[in-house]
Amino acid sequence: MAEGPPYGKALREKHFLYKDGYVPLNHGSFGAFPRAVKDEMIRLLDQCEGDVDGYIRYVYPAELEKARQIAADLLNVDSSTVVFVPNATTAINVVLRALTWKPEDVIMYLDITYSGFEKTVEYIVESTPASAQLVDIKWPCETDELIAAFEKTAQDIRAKGQNPRLAIFDTITSMPGIRLPYEQLTRKSKELGVLSFLDGAQGIGQIEIDLGTIKPDFFTSNLHKWLFVPRGCAVLYVPEEHQAEIRSSIPTSHGYKVPPRPGQRKVNNPFPPATGNAFHELFNFVGTTNNDAYLTLSTAMEFRKTVCGGEKAIIDYSINLAKTGGDKAAQILGTEVFDNKSGTLRQCAFANIRLPLEYGDGPGQIPPEDIGKVQQFIAKESVKAGTFFAFVFYNGAHWWRISTPVMLDEADIVWGAQIMKGLCERVRNEEYASQ
Structure with missing residues (x-):
């Protein structure tokens, strides 16, 4: 890679505009741009x-x-x-x-x-x-x-x-x-x-x-x-x-x-x-x-070339982080990553992790009519933690979509997974019902 800072936390703290401590695990919704691009806009x-x-x-x-x-x-x-x-x-x-x-x-x-x-x-x-x-x-x-x-x-x-x-x-x-x-x-x-x-x-x-x-x-x-x-x-x-x-x-x-x-x-x-x-x-x-x-x-293209090493380096890093980080997140949550048998669905900078929450009328299950409340609870609590968790209810389960841009590293995903694990435990304890 061309001279410049390493990927992950060092890159985002030196070149991006996030507030202190913010971890962009939902980069895929709205993106981000570095200071150099902001300066050009001004x-x-x-x-x-x-x-x-x-x-x-x-x-x-x-x-x-x-x-x-x-x-x-x-x-x-x-x-x-x-x-x-x-x-x-x-x-x-x-x-x-x-x-x-x-x-x-x-x-x-x-x-x-x-x-x-x-x-x-x-x-x-x-x-x-x-x-x-x-x-x-x-x-x-x-x-x-x-x-x-x-x-x-x-x-x-x-x-x-x-x-x-x-x-x-x-x-x-x-x-x-x-x-x-x-x-x-x-x-x-x-x-x-x-x-x-x-x-x-x-x-x-x-x-x-x-x-x-x-x-x-x-x-x-x-x-x-x-x-x-x-x-x-x-x-x-x-x-x-x-x-x-x-x-x-x-x-x-x-x-x-x-x-x-x-x-x-x-x-x-x-x-x-x-x-x-x-x-x-x-x-x-x-x-x-x-x-x-x-x-x-x-x-933006000049920044990607000179600071980030070019398109291939960016793409390779992000896709690899989605794989390794996604696997770590699934391990922490005790679930699995959304994929097919041939692994083609994961050839991108997203990892989708099933949340350890069950919906139904049985013991320990969450009533299906509370799906919306659960989503709002986790979303609001994730903002308080210094990130945002994007997830969707699909085929009977909640799937957490993790974005893996070059401003993240595996430690960031592990941190996010631990936050999510705690939030899921709070959901099972029905804390969402009072909010």
Whole structure:
């Protein structure tokens, strides 16, 4: 690794902005960025305030073009296919609301699809003639089982005279946090004639992603989660063959091209002519907001290279820590890690540990109707301890998702597991009931 501090506690204390004693075991929800990136954000803010019109109209578009190129290089695609949006949820809304849906069209998705995406699908079902269909699969499963279930779902849809129009699946899911065989799912989508929307919200910075090779129809990823860029910052990838379908940003703004019609008056764009293509112009200015986070990408990438040793070193360390730290946490809690037999689900910087809590009506069990109270109790108590525990109730059990960025080490995870063990004991003693 290049010269610089070691990973773990030393890295986060020297370069990151956490309060004293804070341990970021839930990095995957909102991410973090180092002081160097914060300083760049402040520099950009000062530059804008010094000449707001000159900055927004001329400086920002030129710098945005450079940032798009960095993002495109990271994904191995042409910069003409990449734009920035505030977050992955915006990206899925841009795409699903842009497509024209027919009564026979069906959207396929998984039961571990991010809830914000699932609700977007439900809104499309409510507001258009389209319908939606879950892929019937029980987790954890093997890759071949998932691909078979995915194919069967598409075939069953067609057998009903409907059209499996688009499938949504992840690089790495949110809750529980597991790596999916997204490369195979993308290939299978192409074989089946189904459009693919690859949700990489947790992907960039956590694993290597080569869109130039796998070629999904649509892709998004948050940069503020794992790439050390400020919130909110995400990329939306749309290859040129689909860009004509993306008629508007969200919200619609100056980049929208008004279609000609009799009597239509011309609506001007008050900004200087945009560089790049029409897709870029749609997203260059989407209302007045502070999008300086997009422009810090070069600083974040330089930090990752010079201080953290580069993408491969970061990814290798984080995935290995998820394995060793996850195993230690499971040992402390006396449970197990969420995985399949071949171990493919754990090829990421998450470990999902089953909590030693049983739900039911029997002796020593927690009433199922108290699941929500238990979740709130553990969450609030974890904040008091100086961290945050993210967990989900899935398949009859609570699973604790541990994030393993380079700012953590095994000792941090052991510390967290001991805190969690004590909280689970307090839950069994029904302390949650009084809060």
